[in-house]
Amino acid sequence: MKATFLTLIFGFFVINSFAQNQSGQNTKLQQGQFSEIATYRLFPTQNYWTFIKLDTRNGKMWQVHFSIEDDNNTGELVLNSLPLVFDEEKEVNGRFTLYPTENVYNFLLLDQIDGLVYQVQWSMDSDKRGIVSVIGPIEE
Structure with missing residues (x-):
């Protein structure tokens, strides 16, 4: 009985300590x-070996490649160097x-403040990668 009571008391202190720590983190975020x-x-x-790195503040992007072999297939290629x-x-x-998107080489980049949408294409060929266009309204 004593062991159960002590376990419950200990558990209460652990939970209380965790809640205070989370509250402190939220305060830091607010500040x-x-x-x-x-x-x-x-x-x-x-593509298993390719990621796109996005600067979420300004839309700059890089094509990131990695490899498990010791070769020159690792690094970053610029998709968009202009903010x-x-x-x-x-x-x-x-x-x-x-x-x-369903197309392996294409993504849509959304500006979540202004609502602009850009078509982004990655490729190993420099002339086929970058921001292809700004997608606007379709005129009837």
């Missing part, structure tokens, strides 16, 4: 000490995100 949304994110492609946000004050973590 701007930490960002809950990452500046950079990796998005998988349908899509022209005012640095409007750069916000999480502003941009990528959505895969």
Whole structure:
């Protein structure tokens, strides 16, 4: 009986301590000490060895390759080196995100603040990778 009571008391202290720690982390987030949304994110492609790295603040992107062999197939290729946000004050973590399409080489990049959509294409060929177009309304 004593052991059960002590176990319950110990469990209560552990849960209470965890809750206080989480509350402290939320306070730090509210004070701007930490960002809950990452500046950079990796998005998988349908190619096992290729990811797209996105700067979620301004839409810059890189094609990231990795390999388990010791060769030159690792590194980053530029998809978009120009920011899509022209005012640095409007750069916000999480502003941009990528959505895969059924086409292996294409993604849609969404500006979650302005609502602009860009077609992004990755490729090993430099003339076939980058932001292909801005998708706008279809005129009837």
